[in-house]
């Protein structure tokens with residue numbers, strides 16, 4: 001089976017700092033995978049690179065939508081996204097021209113195009129639309145799956161009204177699933193912390209992803225909220241067939257949830273395996289507890 | 297509460313004010329006799345006034361703080377006015393009826409002079425609503441909005457009077473086309489263009505100008521965006537001022553025709569017609585802006601305003617969204633431009649300075665960003681007050697500035713804060 005996310009040799013430099021160093025990560029369909037590592041290891045940067053917010057320095061990110069062909073979404077290897085202005089050229093011409101005008105002919109996908117292709121995320125530092133209602137936040141997620149334009153908005157004909165109604169119903173369903181339906185008219189900024197994190201998940205789900213990327217979803221949650229979160233993640237995976245890649249510091253949650261774990265330190269992948277393998281891996285323990293462990 | 301501490305504070309405040317106002321309140325150069333008058337008595341006035349007012353000032357803030365604490369934390373305080381209107385149906389409809397009656401009777405009761413003033417005010421209402429799309433909804437600070445207003449005005453002026461190189465070009469084109477097809481049909485493009493054709497055309501052209509401005513500023517935000525749009529506004533004004541062949545330069549274009557309302561009217565008689573046309577256009581604008589606000593596009597604009605990165609990560613094409621905001625905003629300004637050209641029959645670049653942009657922006661900020669009713673009230677206040685305060689003409693900018701500062705301190709969300717719409721379908725499902 002083809003991985004739905006296949007990251008090869010991903011590298012990202014910030015000036016002299018190598019935040020990610022030739023990282024390889026594969027996610028298969030239906031998996032819950034965790035990405036762990038000490039603070040500053042480059043986990044969030046990894047998310048930003050594969051969702052198009054940062055441009056990787058090197059490497060290849062390929063995604064395979066369950067119903068579509070594999071697609072490479074950054075521009076560092078041949079045969080990727082062609083600048084729309086040059087789509088009319090035959091592929092062979094494009095490939096030979098790529099050598100001379102790489103920047104002009106090929107470009108990475110923008111974050112919104114990547115979301116459209118089925119990879120949605122949440123943010124470590126919550127980024128909700130604070131002055132919009134809870135429901136509206138989720139409705140934004142439906143934007144890329146709907147297409148009413150300005151004429152539709154003004155005339156509000158039966159087509160637009162139907163679309164709008166479906167959007168509201170779908171979003172309401174997602175709010176129910178995440179347990180936020182009673183707050184639908186509340187402004188997002190007035191929600192408690194844990195609810196805000198769940199609203200981010202609902203908003204990401206509204207984009208109909210096949211892979212959901214969660215950046216520290218349990219940060220700041222109390223034990224009860226964390227427990228609900230675990231149930232929610234299972235529900236998302238089992239009911240909607242959405243695979244999940246999560247960054248998390250709460251080891252109990254990681255060990256309980258994930259089927260596979262990747263460990264990064266200083267941008268490098270240092271270990272991968274099942275929770276049991278990772279728990280007993282001396283390299284991982286060393287990375288987490290520091291170099292002094294042998295002396296102690 | 298007259299503690300020593302309080303008195304000391306107020307005393308310092310009054311000293312500070314005396315110092316600040318010293319050059320303008322005390323010193324006066326008498327240029328006839330080449331002497332300086334020292335008006336020491338003014339010090340006393342400034343000192344006592346600021347001393348007393350500072351007590352009230354501090355008292356106000358103390359109360360405000362108390363009030364905030366009392367307010368329950370998660371309930372957003374919406375405007376009392378709106379709440380009252382929503383709770384009492386009779387008041388709501390009564391008020392609506394009164395406004396409609398007032399609007400209809402206005403030109404007949406108050407005469408052409410007052411009606412003309414009201415037409416200007418209504419134009420500012422539409423300008424405010426248009427800029428509200430760009431600034432209030434999409435959060436793009438545009439200081440060059442007047443450029444599109446100018447584009448609309450000059451589109452009508454030039455096409456209607458057939459002046460300048462465009463008039464000349466149209467004449468040549470009509471002759472050429474007539475020759476080519478052997479008819480006289482194409483003469484019409486060299487005739488004065490009708491208002492009814494130019495109105496939508498000017499909206500279109502202004503919208504395209506909005507797109508053209510949008511492209512180079514796509515990557516800019518906040519202050520940088522404001523400066524570039526400011527420059528764009530100035531560029532348009534300078535072009536109009538200096539390209540004599542196009543726009544007749546600083547002397548402007550005169551003898552712009554009134555719209556044809558189907559009856560022959562002199563310019564005084566046409567005023568009520570233009571007034572009602574403007575009322576219609578205001579209603580049309582409100583309708584469209586309201587619809588846009590609750591649509592998919594309107595939500596995308598708001599998301600863009602709230603958080604650009606999250607907006608893009610949630611699958612919204614920010615490029616497209618920004619460009620539509622610029623174009624939609626600009627087209628209303630184009631419409632207003634045509635109306636101002638019609639109203640005054642004469643336009644020149646001096647009517648399209650940065651001052652106008654600033655006033656329109658103040659309307660949006662004063663009224664309440666993103667709130668349609670707020671913007672309407674703001675526009676009426678800011679465009680009507682100066683007319684009736686002509687006596688204070690010299691202090692107009694001073695009052696203007698002071699009003700803005702006071703607003704930002706006491707009600708930063710504007711007169712009417714934007715109340716988010718809720719969706720009814722949910723209500724039904726809940727029950």
Ligand SMILES: Nc1ncnc2c1ncn2[C@@H]1O[C@H](COP(=O)(O)OP(=O)(O)O)[C@@H](O)[C@H]1O
Nearest residue numbers: 014017019037038039040041042043044045046
């Ligand atoms: N935009 C940026 N510019 C420069 N350095 C950055 C940027 N984003 C992250 N970094 C650096 O990259 C490293 C990895 O950060 P991050 O990915 O946020 O770590 P974490 O694993 O805690 O999520 C850190 O050293 C951080 O300082």
Ligand SMILES: [Mg+2]
Nearest residue numbers: 043044045124
């Ligand atoms: Mg992080």
